[in-house]
Amino acid sequence: xxxxxxxxxxxxxxxxxxxxxxxxxxxxxxxxxxxxxxxxxxxxxxxxxxxxxxxxxxxxxxxxxxxxxxxxxxxxxxxxxxxxxxxxxxxxxxxxxxxxxxxxxxxxxxxxx
Amino acid sequence: xxxxxxxxxxxxxxxxxxxxxxxxxxxxxxxxxxxxxxxxxxxxxxxxxxxxxxxxxxxxxxxxxxxxxxxxxxxxxxxxxxxxxxxxxxxxxxxxxxxxxxxxxxxxxxxx
Numbered sequence: 290x291x292x293x294x295x296x297x298x299x300x301x302x303x304x305x306x307x308x309x310x311x312x313x314x315x316x317x318x319x320x321x322x323x324x325x326x327x328x329x330x331x332x333x334x335x336x337x338x339x340x341x342x343x344x345x346x347x348x349x350x351x352x353x354x355x356x357x358x359x360x361x362x363x364x365x366x367x368x369x370x371x372x373x374x375x376x377x378x379x380x381x382x383x384x385x386x387x388x389x390x391x392x393x394x395x396x397x398x399x400x401x402x
Numbered sequence: 403x404x405x406x407x408x409x410x411x412x413x414x415x416x417x418x419x420x421x422x423x424x425x426x427x428x429x430x431x432x433x434x435x436x437x438x439x440x441x442x443x444x445x446x447x448x449x450x451x452x453x454x455x456x457x458x459x460x461x462x463x464x465x466x467x468x469x470x471x472x473x474x475x476x477x478x479x480x481x482x483x484x485x486x487x488x489x490x491x492x493x494x495x496x497x498x499x500x501x502x503x504x505x506x507x508x509x510x511x512x513x514x
Binding site: 293295321323325330331332333334335338340378380382388389390391392393394395 | 404406408435437442443444445446447450458460492494501502503504505506507508
């Protein structure tokens with residue numbers, strides 16, 4: 290089955306700086322890669338996703354890049370703000386619709402004011 | 403807000419008991435998936451229901467079971483609770499044929 294590894298497990302950055310979180314996946318059949326943000330006491334919230342036919346996707350301060358050959362994808366947050374502090378999870382699935390998500394172990398991001 | 407609701411918010415049970423957790427999917431979403439999230443870990447897939455039938459299962463024993471109702475609400479039932487069942491249980495709804503899953507806030511289950 291699919292295995293997703295995520296690094297780093299914790300990340301602290303100064304407000305205004307950029308943050309990068311990286312994930313690798315094992316199943317070359319995976320073709321859908323969402324990123325979720327989870328705040329304390331809440332469920333995961335989808336922040337951006339990418340499909341394997343696209344190499345990069347951007348939404349305001351958030352971007353995701355995908356390298357299918359190396360089987361890794363990354364989340365980039367620019368101009369970080371205190372409200373970006375949360376736990377971020379990457380995930381992968383076959384993406385044919387309604388497939389199960391395999392999650393990474395999470396990255397706790399702390400923005401230092 | 404995702405439009406997915408779960409109840410109860412918190413629950414405390416003792417080992418050996420049974421528990422039922424409930425989820426109300428986002429309007430029009432006919433697929434619901436359940437995940438278990440242990441403290442400090444990513445969510446683990448338990449199973450998925452589509453049109454009231456189980457449509458895929460993760461590595462969880464049969465004492466984890468579910469139901470989906472015609473109004474797209476659903477239940478997760480766990481029998482013979484064990485201490486390791488203590489976790490946050492999340493449901494996620496999605497629309498048939500699409501990839502995006504929208505999560506509810508979860509139910510925090512503590513087994514003593």
